Amino acid sequence: MRFLAIILTGLAVIAPAAHLFELRHKMQMSEQDYFVVQRIYVGWWVVGLFLPASLIANLALAVQVRADKLALWLAGAAIALIIVNLAIFLTWTNPVNVATDNWTVRPEDWQTSRRHWEYSHAVNAGVTLLAFCAATLASLRMKA
Known part of the structure; x- marks a missing residue:
């Protein structure tokens, strides 16, 4: 479970990191x-499915490491951060996806939509x- 939490959370970083790296030019x-x-x-x-998969993996990780308070806290932090990601997506990204029909329809104020989506x-x-760092630290933690 530890390995799976690390891998799935790491894979969930890929898509938003790609957007971050291309932001300046776009x-x-x-x-x-x-x-x-x-x-x-x-x-x-499809790549977005890594996020709920990482949420599930980190929930399982939290159960697995619950005897170690620090590891449990770190797994909980990973879970909370993944939920923050989902909240940001549902509040700013997805409404733009819907309004633009995934960028096939040009809204009147397309620059505001672009800012919301990109940022x-x-x-x-x-x-x-x-979240990836927290999941990794929780997974690597060995209770003495």
Whole structure:
């Protein structure tokens, strides 16, 4: 379970980190170029499944390490951070996905939509990286 929590949480970092690394260039794109580039994300919802899988793995990890208070706290932190990621996604990212029909419809104020979508992914890169660190530390902790 420890290995699975590390791997799944690490895999959950990939998509938001990719968005973070491309953020600077995408925020400078014209409307036309931006909508062309957004087509590369068709089918990325599958990658999003790593997040609920990591939530389940970290819940199982918390049960497994419950006798070690620090490891339990770290696993709980990973769980809380994954829930924060989901809240950010549901509050800022997904409403833009719906409003733009996954960037196939151009909203009137597309730049605001772009900001919400891009920055919510960037914040989630940091949140998910912290979850990965917490899950890793919880998994590596050996009770003396």
